[in-house]
Amino acid sequence: MSSAYRELKERAWEANLEIPRRGLAIYTFGNVSAFDAALGVVAIKPSGVDYDYLKPDDMVVVDLEGRVVESALRPSSDTRTHLVLYRAFKGLGGIAHTHSTYATGWAQACRPIPILGTTHADHLSEDVPCTELMSPEAVQADYETETGNQILACFQNRNPRHVPMVLVAGHGPFTWGETPEKAVYHAVVLEELARMAFVTCSVQPNAARLPDHLIRKHFERKHGKDAYYGQSEPHPK
Helix, strand or coil, X not given: CCCCCHHHHHHHHHHHHHHHHXXXXXXXXXXXXXXXXXXXXXXXXXXXXXXXXCCHHHCEEEECCCCEEECCCCECCCHHHHHXXXXXXXXXXXXXXXXXXXHHHHHHCCCCEXXXXXXXXXXXXXXXXXXXXXXXXXXXXCHHHHHHHHHHHHCCCCCCCCCCEEEECCCEEEEEECCXXXXXXXXXXXXXXXXXXXXXXXXXXXXXXXXXHHHHHHXXXXXXXXCCCCCCCCCCC
């Protein structure tokens, strides 16, 4: 691959391959994008291409207005949703959209995922939010852009750095992070939280929300100013 966008396309490709590896989607479902803020471009999975046949050269590079910069293929049909989020949420380097079973189940039920245990609180200090269902008028407009607008409306009073995930009602999950790898990590975490919550609510339909003192403890020990979870230096692989 000889391209000014080689590294970005390879990172996007590797991140997309994590979707089937982690069991987050089948066939051509889902997509991951990688954003280079300095270049002002996004590399994203092409529309309708099976993960088994996906190559780095297949990644489609677009600018923040959705114009194709490099590729002979069409970008993912969800591209405009990604672009809405990149323009609005500063600091993002990657976005993932999956059709993972449990997270999508909660989205189809139009229900936030309740914070029921400390595993959830290790990653965010509130329920996984769920957007409102899209109106008929929005569906008839620019559907993918309106999907992004649904997410923005859901985050009017939320910090996307503290809550790097959302359920789009009737549709499925979107996650994000400082890198495309982190966006996929959050997609994997979201699916596990959704599965745990489903099991908990099946065992105890009236399961109570985790008390606030436990939520704060588990969130702050990983994400607070005095966080002490993990190592101060990266552990050698």
